[in-house]
Amino acid sequence: MDIIIVGSGRVGRTIADHLNLEGHSITVIDEDAHALEKLPDTQNIMTIEGNGATLSTLKEANVSDCDLLIAVTATDELNLYTCLIAKNAGVKRTIARVRNPQYTKDLPFVKDDLKLSLAINPELICAKELTRMLKFPGVESMTTFARGHIDLIKIKVEKGCVLANKKVVQSSHILKDGIRICVVERQGECFIPNGDFVIEEGDYISFIAPSKAAAKLLKSLGIVSNRGRTVMLLGGSRIAHYLAMDLCDAGIDVKIIDNDKERCLELSEALDNALIIYGDAMDQDLLLSEGIEHCSAVVALMNTDEENLVSSLYAKQVNPKAKVITEIGNLKISSVFENLPLETMINPKKITGENIMRYVKAMHNSRDSEFETVHPIANGKAEALEFRVRKDNLATGIALSGLDLKDDLQIACITRQGKMIIPKGSDSIEIGDTVIVVTKRKGLSDLEDILR
Amino acid sequence: MNKRLIFYILGWVLVIEGLCMQLSTIVGLIYKESSFKYFLFIGLAIIVIGALLVIKKPKNPTMQLKDGFASTTLSWIVLSLAGCLPLFFSKAIPSFIDAFFETVSGFTTTGSTILTDIESLDKCMLFWRSFSHFLGGMGVVVFLLAIIPKLGGNNSINLMKAESTGPSVGKSMPKLRTYAALLYAIYVGFTAIEFVLLLLGGMNVFDALTTAFATAGTGGFSTYNASIGHFESTYLQTVVAVFMMLFGVNFYIYILILTRKFKQILKSEELFIYLGIVVGATLAIAVNLLSYYDTFKEALHQSFFYVTSILSSTGFAITDTNPWPAFSVVLILILTCIGACAGSTGGGFKVSRIIILCKEIKKEFMLIVHPRNIYTVKTDGKKVSHEVARSVSVYLTIYVFIIVITTVLISFNGFDFTTNFTSVLATLNNTGPGFSMVGSAGNYSEFSTFSKIVFCFNMLAGRLELYPLLLIFIPQAWKKN
Numbered sequence: 001m002d003i004i005i006v007g008s009g010r011v012g013r014t015i016a017d018h019l020n021l022e023g024h025s026i027t028v029i030d031e032d033a034h035a036l037e038k039l040p041d042t043q044n045i046m047t048i049e050g051n052g053a054t055l056s057t058l059k060e061a062n063v064s065d066c067d068l069l070i071a072v073t074a075t076d077e078l079n080l081y082t083c084l085i086a087k088n089a090g091v092k093r094t095i096a097r098v099r100n101p102q103y104t105k106d107l108p109f110v111k112d113d114l115k116l117s118l119a120i121n122p123e124l125i126c127a128k129e130l131t132r133m134l135k136f137p138g139v140e141s142m143t144t145f146a147r148g149h150i151d152l153i154k155i156k157v158e159k160g161c162v163l164a165n166k167k168v169v170q171s172s173h174i175l176k177d178g179i180r181i182c183v184v185e186r187q188g189e190c191f192i193p194n195g196d197f198v199i200e201e202g203d204y205i206s207f208i209a210p211s212k213a214a215a216k217l218l219k220s221l222g223i224v225s226n227r228g229r230t231v232m233l234l235g236g237s238r239i240a241h242y243l244a245m246d247l248c249d250a251g252i253d254v255k256i257i258d259n260d261k262e263r264c265l266e267l268s269e270a271l272d273n274a275l276i277i278y279g280d281a282m283d284q285d286l287l288l289s290e291g292i293e294h295c296s297a298v299v300a301l302m303n304t305d306e307e308n309l310v311s312s313l314y315a316k317q318v319n320p321k322a323k324v325i326t327e328i329g330n331l332k333i334s335s336v337f338e339n340l341p342l343e344t345m346i347n348p349k350k351i352t353g354e355n356i357m358r359y360v361k362a363m364h365n366s367r368d369s370e371f372e373t374v375h376p377i378a379n380g381k382a383e384a385l386e387f388r389v390r391k392d393n394l395a396t397g398i399a400l401s402g403l404d405l406k407d408d409l410q411i412a413c414i415t416r417q418g419k420m421i422i423p424k425g426s427d428s429i430e431i432g433d434t435v436i437v438v439t440k441r442k443g444l445s446d447l448e449d450i451l452r
Numbered sequence: 453m454n455k456r457l458i459f460y461i462l463g464w465v466l467v468i469e470g471l472c473m474q475l476s477t478i479v480g481l482i483y484k485e486s487s488f489k490y491f492l493f494i495g496l497a498i499i500v501i502g503a504l505l506v507i508k509k510p511k512n513p514t515m516q517l518k519d520g521f522a523s524t525t526l527s528w529i530v531l532s533l534a535g536c537l538p539l540f541f542s543k544a545i546p547s548f549i550d551a552f553f554e555t556v557s558g559f560t561t562t563g564s565t566i567l568t569d570i571e572s573l574d575k576c577m578l579f580w581r582s583f584s585h586f587l588g589g590m591g592v593v594v595f596l597l598a599i600i601p602k603l604g605g606n607n608s609i610n611l612m613k614a615e616s617t618g619p620s621v622g623k624s625m626p627k628l629r630t631y632a633a634l635l636y637a638i639y640v641g642f643t644a645i646e647f648v649l650l651l652l653g654g655m656n657v658f659d660a661l662t663t664a665f666a667t668a669g670t671g672g673f674s675t676y677n678a679s680i681g682h683f684e685s686t687y688l689q690t691v692v693a694v695f696m697m698l699f700g701v702n703f704y705i706y707i708l709i710l711t712r713k714f715k716q717i718l719k720s721e722e723l724f725i726y727l728g729i730v731v732g733a734t735l736a737i738a739v740n741l742l743s744y745y746d747t748f749k750e751a752l753h754q755s756f757f758y759v760t761s762i763l764s765s766t767g768f769a770i771t772d773t774n775p776w777p778a779f780s781v782v783l784i785l786i787l788t789c790i791g792a793c794a795g796s797t798g799g800g801f802k803v804s805r806i807i808i809l810c811k812e813i814k815k816e817f818m819l820i821v822h823p824r825n826i827y828t829v830k831t832d833g834k835k836v837s838h839e840v841a842r843s844v845s846v847y848l849t850i851y852v853f854i855i856v857i858t859t860v861l862i863s864f865n866g867f868d869f870t871t872n873f874t875s876v877l878a879t880l881n882n883t884g885p886g887f888s889m890v891g892s893a894g895n896y897s898e899f900s901t902f903s904k905i906v907f908c909f910n911m912l913a914g915r916l917e918l919y920p921l922l923l924i925f926i927p928q929a930w931k932k933n
Binding site: 290 | 818822824825826827828830835
């Protein structure tokens with residue numbers, strides 16, 4: 001595919017590198033010649049020095065023949081504007097990086113008007129990833145859809161679990177609020193259950209649910225209890241901000257330590273329930289007085305890898321039981337960390353890159369279709385596909401009970417104007433919906449493929 | 453101080469007051485009372501004096517905060533001085549200081565009276581007493597802002613700051629004049645509704661009008677010796693109680709209702725805490741009063757009426773509360789101090805200040821546990837700035853100082869402690885009745901002239917929320933620049 005990347009910052013360069021390795025042809029636009037020089041020197045990357053938000057520069061990059069434009073300059077507004085111009089100039093799809101939390105919140109309102117295919121917020125994605133690791137310690141794995149509003153969670157049915165040895169319909173009092181079991185794994189086999197399916201002890205079940213309902217369900221199943229858990233965040237970055245919001249919502253106590261007073265004030269204004277400490281997170285006495293020994297998790301999110309590493313190592317030393325997560329930004333020396341006693345590292349740029357890559361892959365696999373993303377379930381034996389319905393087709397406008405669906409396939413969830421619907425037989429798929437389909441079949445690339 | 457500008461504003465205040473007096477003239481004419489002439493001539497004289505001050509517009513229309521404070525304070529003093537003249541000259545109240553006390557009590561919406569037999573006064577005099585509550589409730593300067601364009605130049609918000617109640621003044625509209633007019637429209641609208649409901653309950657036009665005025669300003673002057681107890685109707689008493697509660701609510705809430713911003717109303721901590729106090733105190737006192745009344749319903753009725761009357765700082769009475777049990781008495785005194793919501797017509801310390809102080813207390817303790825904690829105090833989901841928080845703390849200090857000092861000054865009379873202490877609380881919080889001699893069935897006539905001056909100071913300080921009144925005693929404020 002032909003892809004334009006506007007903005008040759010660190011994320012821009014990472015994406016360019018990855019896409020280049022995948023064999024796409026890349027054009028990178030930046031006003032700063034120095035930034036362009038830092039790009040890996042290969043034949044497949046073309047660089048243009050200029051303002052990517054102007055038509056003349058975009059035309060120089062042959063925008064009308066391109067499949068995708070990714071705007072990752074430092075400013076949100078510029079990214080959105082660039083995408084709008086490029087879309088009008090004829091590019092097929094656009095991706096913008098939008099980091100301002102207030103803009104992110106409002107994006108569903110204007111996404112269609114801006115003709116934006118995807119808006120990504122690296123810090124938000126990163127925070128969601130961290131939330132996933134911290135929020136539900138008893139969960140096997142967790143994926144999110146629909147900008148993090150819908151979770152796909154895999155848990156093990158333990159002995160004595162209320163769901164065990166019952167048909168799915170018999171547990172409807174627990175599986176309310178839009179919770180649906182979509183995949184059951186049993187001894188290496190994988191099932192898409194209907195209402196008569198009997199869940200047994202030792203099964204792994206994956207269910208789909210709105211985030212809040214999921215948290216409730218996990219609590220009612222006795223899988224997690226966040227009561228009394230404290231998570232300490234070292235550094236008050238944007239990731240810390242998003243993460244604290246999610247963790248507070250989940251009832252976890254959050255402590256944030258940052259050594260910038262202005263930032264502390266901002267955070268204390270924005271976060272009602274988190275405890276904000278103004279001080280140096282590299283100060284041993286401060287960490288001890290704030291109880292680093294008794295935290296259930298410590299996340300190091302400071303500006304430099306060195307600070308994060310040292311503080312994480314210290315946390316592990318004084319509190320070996322805690323889950324310690326370290327943010328690492330500099331890819332090049334990552335191999336050095338492998339021998340350190342730190343179990344979890346996250347790399348925001350890598351995560352951003354992966355998200356864009358996943359989107360590009362899905363796009364590449366199914367050009368011009370409505371297919372958005374794919375998430376593998378049960379080690380790839382099944383997958384959850386996200387479709388966005390753009391135009392009328394054979395599956396739209398008809399009550400689901402009237403659709404002749406293929407076997408081993410379930411319409412798990414429909415999102416309409418930001419609201420999640422767990423579809424019943426009387427619901428139907430409409431234009432503008434996002435539909436999540438769970439299936440064991442491979443090779444579905446279009447919504448109509450779900451029909452027999 | 454911009455003295456020319458202050459005189460200009462005082463001129464307008466006099467003109468408005470003179471015009472308002474003509475309402476009493478009309479009442480006097482309707483009831484064929486000869487005392488109407490005092491209102492007619494004194495009113496006209498005031499209008500002339502005011503007009504002389506207004507003719508020349510000030511050269512420099514810039515209003516600093518201190519000018520706003522000073523002109524508001526002086527307006528209120530001038531308003532009271534001029535307003536007591538008809539009462540004094542007509543010999544309705546023969547002593548000048550008594551007439552002044554009565555008028556200050558009226559404009560500050562306190563409702564304390566020195567009259568022993570209210571019913572002996574002419575109707576036009578009674579009307580003027582009640583109308584002073586109405587004018588003072590929302591504030592005469594706010595009224596000027598609503599009707600006179602460009603009063604106080606570009607910084608007229610400084611005038612509003614002095615007269616509005618509560619720790620911080622925010623206007624929800626770009627144009628201050630529209631905002632002031634809207635506040636008055638809501639105020640008049642509610643008064644009209646209450647007037648109609650009272651008429652429907654069988655009150656005559658005069659009683660309904662004066663009662664509605666006194667409720668609207670959260671004043672408490674009644675035209676009868678037995679106050680609202682004169683009307684032996686549960687319906688009428690309940691209507692008054694409900695409206696006392698409503699006038700104690702921040703008027704901004706009503707603007708939000710009018711503009712259909714219901715979500716923002718749900719965020720108002722002050723509103724819900726205010727209503728919570730009403731419900732909690734009503735139930736507590738009702739249970740405490742069970743032995744005094746035959747049925748729980750009657751105890752509840754008495755309790756609800758007093759809780760709304762005291763919390764909103766109105767001070768209407770339906771019975772003598774002196775024999776009530778100590779628990780109820782103490783609760784009522786606490787309610788006296790709490791007072792109504794910010795931005796209402798009520799007095800007292802204000803619920804919003806108490807909320808801020810409680811949160812500051814929490815912040816202080818958080819700092820002891822986590823010395824490097826950064827904690828933002830928020831009310832209604834919005835940050836409380838350090839300046840507002842500090843100002844509220846200082847407000848509390850001044851408030852306590854005034855209570856202590858004036859209690860000492862009042863105690864020279866040789867009355868019992870309850871009288872001294874509760875009379876100070878009742879005047880500083882603009883409530884009206886206290887306990888013992890100044891109880892709901894008593895009055896302030898026995899106090900010495902000096903005590904009455906102290907009470908006048910308390911009432912003005914309470915209505916203007918301390919800072920504006922005290923500012924005129926600060927010499928630096930009067931220096932140029």
